[in-house]
Amino acid sequence: MEKILVSLAEAKARLSELSDLAARGEEVVITKRGKPVVRLSRVEPARKPVDRERLLRLTAPMPVQSEDAGDFIRRLREEARY
Template sequence: MSTVNLVEAKAHLSELIDQVEAGETVQILRRGKLVAQLMPAGVPRKPIDMAALRLLTEDMPEQPVSGGDFVREMRDQDRY
């Protein structure tokens, strides 16, 4: 992670973008305080194929207890 002041960031933006593309995070300071952070963009997610999801789950039996209730029961029964 590197840190630059705002004046340097304005003067060297393309170099900072190159660093970010290489995976580094760059923090930008104004008067010594963090005001912005440049980070690599995340990989876009693929859309969910609803037809494939339905095909996968259609033969699964319906559970008698909701997921939330099931997790609460597990949490309350087993103290970690």
């Protein structure tokens, strides 16, 4: 994917086309006096909020790990060396 650079004056004339390109995932950068000032990009859909109660119900039956995650990974790395 190539970055598309356009001047502010050109962007005014081609806004509809540039917005279509950005919506398809192209990187469109608008410059003013040769310096980048604005980037057009596609809008990402909003994430759904986490249902805390549902998450708690899902994880409640899972056993609690006796070992800290960092210690676990460290132990795995050490064991893999030998």
